[in-house]
Amino acid sequence: MQIVTTIEELRSIVKWWRGEGHSVGLVPTMGYLHEGHKSLIVKAVSENDRVVVSDFVNPTQFGANEDLSTYPRDMERDAALCEAAGADVIFHPSPEEMYLEDNCTFVDMNRLTKGLCGKTRPTHFSGVCTVVFKLFNIVTPDRAYFGQKDAQQLAVIRRMVRDMNFNVRIVGCPIVREADGLAMSSRNAYLNEKERKAALILHKSLVLGEEMLRAGERDAGKVRDVILKNMRTEPLARIDYVELVDAKNLEPVKKIEGPILAATAVYIGKTRLIDNFHYDSEA
Known part of the structure; x- marks a missing residue:
């Protein structure tokens, strides 16, 4: 496995692969990899001849006063995970390599x-x-792999690919959870022991909403209220949002008549965590 830091070198490698007739998969990440990322890499390896994992903390997606400077980084650990999962190249550019000064x-x-x-x-x-x-x-790439934990991001990337005519297939992969249900996230590293326990409220609350849907409830407002009520039982939780939206266009729904996304963002202490589930009333 190679670690590549420049665009020119990576393009040269991909050009050689293409000359050999190889298919190429891409797994975009911001590093500090965990088993959720590993599942994406393993999936990519199973479907492509060669796989690139990008490991880049992207400054342009952080807002003012967000955690760009403190976002966890561990290249040595990332490299070991990528190699174990079967990746061929890690693309680890600097911000200056990805974004010219002007x-x-x-x-x-x-x-x-x-x-x-x-x-x-x-x-x-x-x-x-x-x-x-x-x-x-x-x-x-022929295919690019994204986790469903970042459900809005996945929907946005799919729309961008459609609208901009990219010749790449976007593959969404299931959320990978800890044994107690917490969705794996690089930001879980911020949580202390008490906050880690409190963070379970996200998944537990969403499960209650999913159970209502499976029992036949179709009023989105009632489902949302139950999720919110349960989340508010956790003193350390500060809710950003709980929403039930159309799975394709992400517009809020009142009545559930097809595929929906139930999504939430919650601050546990200073750490912002997200979680979600998809449900299709017609499935």
Whole structure:
């Protein structure tokens, strides 16, 4: 496995792979990898001849006063995980390599980015779209792999690929959870013991909502109220949002008549965590 830090070197490697007739998979990450990331890499390895994992803490998707400077980083651990999962190359560029000093071009999107996380992180998805757009141009993958924990991000990337005519298939992969149900996240490293226990309220509350849907409830407001009520029982939880939205366009729904996304963002102490589930009333 190689660790590559420049765009030119990575493009040269991909060009050689293409010359050999190999298919290419891409797993975009911000590093500090865990078993959730590993599941994406393993999936990519199973479906492609060669796999690139990008390991880049992207500054453009962090807003003012967010955790760019403190975001956890451990390249040595990341490399060991990638090699064990079967990746061929880690792309680990510097911010200066990805963004020229006088860079003034960004990729933005409306509609899908206005609600959910976009409501309180208004510049976040412009940064996400920009860096993924750049990675697609650099790697030219056949397939790219994203976790469903970041459900809004997955929907946004799928729409960008459709709207901008990228020849890449986006593969969404299931949420990977700890044994107690907490969705795996690099930001879980911020939690102390008490906060780690409190964070379980996200999954527990969403499970209550999912159980209501499976029992036949179709009033989105009632389901949302139950999720919110349970979350408010945790003193350390400060709720950013709980929403039930159309799974495709991310618009809020009142009555559940097809595929929906139930999503939440909650601060546990200073740490912002997200979780979700998909449900299809017609399935």
